[in-house]
Amino acid sequence: MNATPHWLDPEQKAAWDSFIRMQETLIGRLSRRLQADSRMSAADFVVLAGLTESEGGRMRFLDLTKRVEWEKSRMSHQIGRMAKRGLVTREECPDDGRGAYIVVTPEGYRAIEEAAPLHVEHVRRLFVEAITQEELDTLGRISARVLAHMERQPD
Amino acid sequence: MNATPHWLDPEQKAAWDSFIRMQETLIGRLSRRLQADSRMSAADFVVLAGLTESEGGRMRFLDLTKRVEWEKSRMSHQIGRMAKRGLVTREECPDDGRGAYIVVTPEGYRAIEEAAPLHVEHVRRLFVEAITQEELDTLGRISARVLAHMERQPD
DNA sequence: GGGCATTGGTTGACGTGTCAATCATCAGCG
DNA sequence: CGCTGATGATTGACACGTCAACCAATGCCC
Numbered sequence: 549m550n551a552t553p554h555w556l557d558p559e560q561k562a563a564w565d566s567f568i569r570m571q572e573t574l575i576g577r578l579s580r581r582l583q584a585d586s587r588m589s590a591a592d593f594v595v596l597a598g599l600t601e602s603e604g605g606r607m608r609f610l611d612l613t614k615r616v617e618w619e620k621s622r623m624s625h626q627i628g629r630m631a632k633r634g635l636v637t638r639e640e641c642p643d644d645g646r647g648a649y650i651v652v653t654p655e656g657y658r659a660i661e662e663a664a665p666l667h668v669e670h671v672r673r674l675f676v677e678a679i680t681q682e683e684l685d686t687l688g689r690i691s692a693r694v695l696a697h698m699e700r701q702p703d
Numbered sequence: 704m705n706a707t708p709h710w711l712d713p714e715q716k717a718a719w720d721s722f723i724r725m726q727e728t729l730i731g732r733l734s735r736r737l738q739a740d741s742r743m744s745a746a747d748f749v750v751l752a753g754l755t756e757s758e759g760g761r762m763r764f765l766d767l768t769k770r771v772e773w774e775k776s777r778m779s780h781q782i783g784r785m786a787k788r789g790l791v792t793r794e795e796c797p798d799d800g801r802g803a804y805i806v807v808t809p810e811g812y813r814a815i816e817e818a819a820p821l822h823v824e825h826v827r828r829l830f831v832e833a834i835t836q837e838e839l840d841t842l843g844r845i846s847a848r849v850l851a852h853m854e855r856q857p858d
Numbered sequence: 859g860g861g862c863a864t865t866g867g868t869t870g871a872c873g874t875g876t877c878a879a880t881c882a883t884c885a886g887c888g
Numbered sequence: 889c890g891c892t893g894a895t896g897a898t899t900g901a902c903a904c905g906t907c908a909a910c911c912a913a914t915g916c917c918c
């Protein structure tokens with residue numbers, strides 16, 4: 549049958565395009581700033597943020613990857629790179645021979661404590677300040693709705 | 704002086720987190736779908752979309768990179784990969800010895816004509832359907848506002 | 859027309875992400 | 889105890905993006 553494709557109407561397309569452009573530009577800028585300010589990638593930041601919010605700055609590998617919602621292989625590569633740079637270490641897990649703990653080093657703490665305030669500042673400057681509190685709220689609600697919707701969708 | 708950092712308040716942070724999570728999940732799913740459905744990356748899609756919207760499916764290299772707002776080195780690598788897979792070709796530019804035209808091949812047309820309807824379907828299914836027309840509108844306006852704001856900001 | 863900054867584009871190195879395969883350990887069950 | 893399948897994690901190959909350096913034509917000005 550193959551009906552003619554069901555394209556977005558012009559207003560929908562405009563909204564979608566804006567969103568995509570915005571999102572790309574924003575994320576791009578933020579991560580370039582992070583890199584320039586703190587010699588740290590967005591990925592580094594996310595991992596350190598997740599880890600340091602946990603008691604003792606240590607977490608089981610899989611718990612960490614769940615917390616930040618990554619695939620385990622991505623996390624494994626990332627931890628490898630971060631370990632090489634001294635931001636985290638791997639420790640054996642006493643009660644499960646396969647398992648690993650990931651632990652923030654003092655270096656790692658230093659790094660994120662330096663980066664976080666600058667990062668927030670940029671989020672404010674580029675994003676929060678652009679819109680009203682109400683708009684920010686609305687955006688938050690819309691995002692939550694989309695997220696919930698996706699969770700109900702296959703794939 | 705170093706005042707204590709100006710963190711986001713809880714509502715702001717919640718909205719920001721939602722947005723980030725939504726955006727990552729959505730983009731992630733869409734590009735995995737694209738890859739699975741059409742053996743094509745999001746980058747391939749963007750480039751082909753830009754090119755095919757132009758008369759004759761051909762464009763000057765730099766015009767193309769401006770149209771999709773990429774850095775030229777990114778585009779150069781991307782074109783290289785796409786050329787290797789036969790989606791586009793490079794052609795010399797008669798009136799500027801340095802320049803290059805990028806041209807969509809028949810293969811390239813086939814590829815995007817197959818991919819586009821599926822892609823739109825997923826955008827609908829995962830995103831558009833999750834929210835009302837009005838919310839989509841609002842999101843578009845907010846995005847445009849953030850975009851405009853960023854354009855006025857350094858860096 | 860000879861120098862020289864500018865423009866158009868490529869390259870290489872490196873960090874990052876995905877997928878599929880692999881490996882070691884562990885839990886459950888006969 | 890000894891399989892067997894599930895769980896926790898790593899690996900390798902490859903696509904992608906960024907940065908900085910580079911190269912080759914071009915335009916321009918003296």
